[in-house]
Amino acid sequence: MSAVVDVRQAVCIHRTADSEVVALRGADLLVDEGELVALVGPSGSGKSTLLALLAGLLRPSAGVVEVLGRDVGRATERQLLAHRSTGIGMLMQGPERNLLPYASVRSNVELGALGSDLRSVARRRRVDELLDAVGLADAERRSVRSLSGGEQQRVALAAALVAGPRLLLADEPTSQLDRDNAVRLTRLLRSARSRWGTTVIVVTHDAEVGAAMDRSLTIRDGRIGTEERRGEHYAVIGRDGTVQLPADVAGRFPPGGRARVVRRAAHIELHPLDTGSEEER
Ligand SMILES: Nc1ncnc2c1ncn2[C@@H]1O[C@H](COP(=O)(O)OP(=O)(O)OP(=O)(O)O)[C@@H](O)[C@H]1O
Ligand SMILES: [Mg+2]
Numbered sequence: 001m002s003a004v005v006d007v008r009q010a011v012c013i014h015r016t017a018d019s020e021v022v023a024l025r026g027a028d029l030l031v032d033e034g035e036l037v038a039l040v041g042p043s044g045s046g047k048s049t050l051l052a053l054l055a056g057l058l059r060p061s062a063g064v065v066e067v068l069g070r071d072v073g074r075a076t077e078r079q080l081l082a083h084r085s086t087g088i089g090m091l092m093q094g095p096e097r098n099l100l101p102y103a104s105v106r107s108n109v110e111l112g113a114l115g116s117d118l119r120s121v122a123r124r125r126r127v128d129e130l131l132d133a134v135g136l137a138d139a140e141r142r143s144v145r146s147l148s149g150g151e152q153q154r155v156a157l158a159a160a161l162v163a164g165p166r167l168l169l170a171d172e173p174t175s176q177l178d179r180d181n182a183v184r185l186t187r188l189l190r191s192a193r194s195r196w197g198t199t200v201i202v203v204t205h206d207a208e209v210g211a212a213m214d215r216s217l218t219i220r221d222g223r224i225g226t227e228e229r230r231g232e233h234y235a236v237i238g239r240d241g242t243v244q245l246p247a248d249v250a251g252r253f254p255p256g257g258r259a260r261v262v263r264r265a266a267h268i269e270l271h272p273l274d275t276g277s278e279e280e281r
Contacts, residue, residue, distance in 0.1 A: 003066075004167055004199045005031040005054060009239055010063035012049050012222075023049035025222040026063065028239050031201060033166070034193055038210040039203045041219035047203040048093055050219065051169045054201065055090050056080035068166055085115030089160030091153075093171035093203070098156035101145040105136055105155050108144055112159030130158040133195070134188060150181030157188055161198065168192055170202040174209055186212045220244060245270075 007029040014021045023046045031037055039047050052058040053065050056072050065072040068087045070079065084090070089112075092098050099108050109127050118126055131137045134154035139147065144155055153173055160168060170189065174182035186209050192198040202209060210216040215229040217236070225244025227234045235243045245253060252272045253259055262269040 002033050003030055004033050004035075004068060005029055005201070006064070006066040007050075007053070008064045008066075010050075010053060010060045010065050012046070012053060012058060013061040014049070023222055024053070024060075026238060026240065026242075027219070027222060027224050028236070029217070029224055031199060034197055034199055035215075036190065036193055036200045036213040037202070038213040038216040039201060039219055040205065040210055040216055045219045046222040047219055048171055049222075051090070051171050051201070051203060054167070055088050055169055056083045082115075086117070086163055087165055087167060089163065089165035089168045089198075091156050091160050091168075091170040091173050093175075095149060095152045095156060095176065098159065099144045099152060102143055104141050104143055105147070106131065106140040108155050109158045109162050112162040116163035118163070126162055126164070130162045133161075133191070134158045148181075150177050150184065153177060153181070153185055154188065157185065161192055161196070164196065166197075166199060168198050168200045170200070172203055172205065174204065174206050182206060182208065218244075218247070220247075 010027045012024040218226045260271040
């Protein structure tokens with residue numbers, strides 16, 4: 001399997017006129033072709049920033065971001081444009097950012113195919129296929145603003161997939177949906193892989209969306225820390241050897257405090273130290 005995403009020690013700093021915010025501080029991420037990955041983490045932890053880097057909407061301030069074999073930090077603007085229009089499908093955070101509200105459902109999906117190399121007949125067929133896949137073939141002439149939130153997200157998903165991207169990035173696609181619509185959208189994300197082999201990375205606060213993916217990564221303070229796979233929790237070792245503790249045990253180790261490291265034959269133990277007086281081994 002080849003890596004679709006290879007992020008190494010990515011740093012991303014948002015600069016405004018009077019401040020600098022370090023949104024990612026050494027994030028590592030490796031995603032293989034055809035994987036379904038959820039990214040979870042508190043507000044402000046850098047999830048949307050990471051997706052923007054993968055989409056080539058931002059460049060890393062340091063570190064390496066390789067997506068579909070392209071180095072996002074070094075690519076020209078033209079290469080990034082091609083990267084976004086054919087290689088990547090994106091659902092931005094907030095449904096209204098993905099669609100033209102007054103245009104029809106069909107026009108919105110057609111817009112997603114702009115920039116792809118599909119010829120007109122193939123393109124029409126592909127738009128039909130996507131409208132059908134998201135269950136909106138009968139609504140193709142309606143304007144997007146007349147649709148429910150769940151229907152709008154499905155149009156946005158069809159538009160994101162119509163150019164046949166290898167990688168789909170979705171930022172909280174179910175946050176404004178009720179349960180039934182969230183389940184439906186989650187199924188559609190999974191079917192993108194089964195039908196077209198699409199790799200999917202989805203930012204979500206929704207535990208059910210997370211559970212429907214192959215693995216769920218936690219991002220905290222601009223770094224990927226822990227991973228959950230089939231109910232098992234793992235700490236992810238950063239390329240510089242750092243380990244983030246799972247949230248449920250992190251509270252036992254106060255920031256800036258110390259942990260005693262005990263080496264056993266088959267495992268390593270970390271013991272919280274209450275005082276600074278005990279000796280570290
Ligand atoms: N364009 C920007 N200019 C300045 N700061 C920004 C910008 N975009 C994001 N930030 C800051 O970077 C940090 C990470 O933001 P980001 O949007 O990546 O977080 P997030 O995990 O997606 O949060 P949420 O769950 O609220 O969507 C935050 O402190 C945010 O305020
Ligand atoms: Mg966000």
